[in-house]
Structure formats: C-alpha cells, structure tokens
Amino acid sequence: MISKMKKALAALCASLSMLAAHEVAQAQSEPYKVFDTKPVITEGPYLVAMSDTAVSVVWMTDAPSHAKVRLDDGSKVREIEPQVDGLVPVGLRHVVTITGLAPGTRYSYEAIATRVVKLKPYWPDKGLSISSPAASFTTFSARQPAASFSVITDTHEDTARIGRLLKLVDWSRTDALVHLGDAFNWLDSEEQLFGKWLRPTFAAMGPGKPLLYARGNHELRGAFARQLSGYVPTPEGTYYYSRAMGPVHLLVLDTAEDKPDDTNVYAQLNRTQPYREEELAWLRGQVSGDKHLANAPFRVVAMHQSDWGALPDKGAAWTALANQAGIDLIIAGHDHKFSYEAPNQQHSYHQLILGQDQLARVDATDRVLTVKVSTDKGAPVYTLTIPARR
Numbered sequence: 152m153i154s155k156m157k158k159a160l161a162a163l164c165a166s167l168s169m170l171a172a173h174e175v176a177q178a179q180s181e182p183y184k185v186f187d188t189k190p191v192i193t194e195g196p197y198l199v200a201m202s203d204t205a206v207s208v209v210w211m212t213d214a215p216s217h218a219k220v221r222l223d224d225g226s227k228v229r230e231i232e233p234q235v236d237g238l239v240p241v242g243l244r245h246v247v248t249i250t251g252l253a254p255g256t257r258y259s260y261e262a263i264a265t266r267v268v269k270l271k272p273y274w275p276d277k278g279l280s281i282s283s284p285a286a287s288f289t290t291f292s293a294r295q296p297a298a299s300f301s302v303i304t305d306t307h308e309d310t311a312r313i314g315r316l317l318k319l320v321d322w323s324r325t326d327a328l329v330h331l332g333d334a335f336n337w338l339d340s341e342e343q344l345f346g347k348w349l350r351p352t353f354a355a356m357g358p359g360k361p362l363l364y365a366r367g368n369h370e371l372r373g374a375f376a377r378q379l380s381g382y383v384p385t386p387e388g389t390y391y392y393s394r395a396m397g398p399v400h401l402l403v404l405d406t407a408e409d410k411p412d413d414t415n416v417y418a419q420l421n422r423t424q425p426y427r428e429e430e431l432a433w434l435r436g437q438v439s440g441d442k443h444l445a446n447a448p449f450r451v452v453a454m455h456q457s458d459w460g461a462l463p464d465k466g467a468a469w470t471a472l473a474n475q476a477g478i479d480l481i482i483a484g485h486d487h488k489f490s491y492e493a494p495n496q497q498h499s500y501h502q503l504i505l506g507q508d509q510l511a512r513v514d515a516t517d518r519v520l521t522v523k524v525s526t527d528k529g530a531p532v533y534t535l536t537i538p539a540r541r
Contacts, residue, residue: 189279196262200385201361203254216264218245255292286358295397302511304331304484308347315527317355331484332367332455367455400447406460448539457483
C-alpha cells in the first residue's frame, strides 16, 4: 500500500514538473505586450560637444522611454543604442553619444524613443516609437581649411538677450556656438535649464549645429547644479576638452568658482581646488602630447573667467602653461563688459573679454584669425586680427 502511494506521488510530481516546464517554455515564447501609446519629444534633439569623431545627441520625452539614434552617412545606415552597466536606460532624458565618426563628414540622424509603459521584472509592457525629423551635421576635421564659430556669454536667464544675439548669427557659415558660461544666476530645476537657456538657444541653432559649452561659476550653484552635465554632456565626461577645427585648436576650459572653497557661502560643499589640479594636469598632457595643438596655426582658449578662476597661485601656473603652449587667444566672459589686452610681459597671448550683450564671431584660415565683436543690435565694437606665428 505504501509502495503504491509512493509511486503515485512520484508520478504526480513528475507530471507537475512537466507541466511547470511547459508553462515556462510557453511563457518565454510569448511576446511582451505592446500598447497603442507613444511618447512625445518635448525638447530637442540637440547636439553637444561635437569633435572630429564624436558627438552627443540629447532629447527629452514626456513619458518613460528607451532611445537610440539612427545615423546615415550616405552609404550606410546604423543605429546607436546606449547601455549603462548592461542595461538600456529608460527615462525622460535621453543621451546618445556617438563615437567612431569620420572627420569632416556629413551625417543625417534621427532621434528615436520607444515608450516603456511599465518596467516589470519580466515582460515589461512596451508602447510604440516616435522619431524626430531627420537633421544633419558635419563633424569637425583637423584638415578643414577654415574654421568659424560664434561666441556668447553671461546670458543669465535673459531669453530675450539670447534671441537678439543668436539672431545675428549666420548659421550657414558657422561651425558651432560657444557659450562661455553663466547661463544662469543659479540652477534649481530642469524646467529652468530648458526654459531659460537650452530651449531658446536651440530654437535659434536648430538640431544640426553643436553647442560647445564652457561652464561658468554661476553654474556651480543651486540645487540642480550637480545634474547639469547630464544635459550638456561631452564624450570625454568632463567640462574641459579640446577640439581640432582645421587651423584652430580650441581648448574649452572650466574655471569653476570665483571664490575659494572655504568661503562660508559654500558651506564646505565645494572642492574645486583638487578638481582644478586635475584639469591642469590634463592641460599639461595636451600641451606636451597633442600633435594638432603643436602644429595648428592658431591655439584658442575659451573659458569663463579670464583670470583662470579662484586659485591659490592666482593662476600663475596656468598663465605659464598657456605661454609655453603658444596660446594665441584667450576669449572669456564673466566681467559683463568688453575689454581687450594685447600680449605683454606677463602673457604672450591676446586676451579678449566679451560683454554680456555682445556677440563674437571667430574666423580662421591657416594665415589669419579674425575676431569681430558686435552689440546685440549688430553694431561693431571691436575687430581683432591675429596673423599666424608659424
């Protein structure tokens, strides 16, 4: 009797095991649910920190989604999808950094977002996809015969100022927009970030021109300051970087705060001194090892504070390194008014400080670099012409 019960129990267990295995196999073969809902692109796409081989594409959606960029170089179409630690990011903000691009090449791109309705551990519920209109960009190149970029600074949340300045830009003849920082008084929210800076900026620039951004001291302040890099990312992952633009080697530097870390207003939450030491070490590496910097007809530094920021040595090490590197021009902001200082015994470079309501256009060939500064009404302020040293 006991033997028969054991056999029956074993048979039942085997049957249940087979049933469970069948159910798992059947479930694994069933597709996840796809609902008739798609996200809306609410901001962007826009381009940040383009180089000769990389660019970051950023956009926002109104609902959680995962994202990719479809890229077309005219002969091949490929899709670039980000992953972080093996997982595809799902959220409202989308950043796709494209690497391995060819210098001086025109690409067409679309930003694509696919709705994620519910992020369950198994079979997450999905929605449909939406694509941005196709736009195009051209990567920088160390071999391009000329370079041209426009520069603004210290817009301080004044959207009318941004509109007036960017209306003066001839975008068909401009490789990039350089913003020298202090886009804000301080940064408290995502809506402020878009409403007071990125939205009006890219409304003028469009999705095909890149922003090159040098962080200002005011961008280190406020509850949202620590999130800023996610909206103006760089392929390098830092606020300082260099770009080879034909006759120009452009160094974008971060001068950080304008007061020492131990100033009481920061409540011991700033550590810019070790950060600046890391940046200086990086710059030394650029000066000693970058072939384009060594051979370019012009070396230009774009940064916020012309005195290099709050440093124990008052920027002496930075000035010495700039002199050693043969920097031709430093263009900065911060002072809210125009000034110019020619090379002298302290520094061998031209130093131009751009006013708050002014636009600078930088044009360079292998023989001459010209900076034309105008007011927000288009009136000329100053023209600087620098012949190539080499």
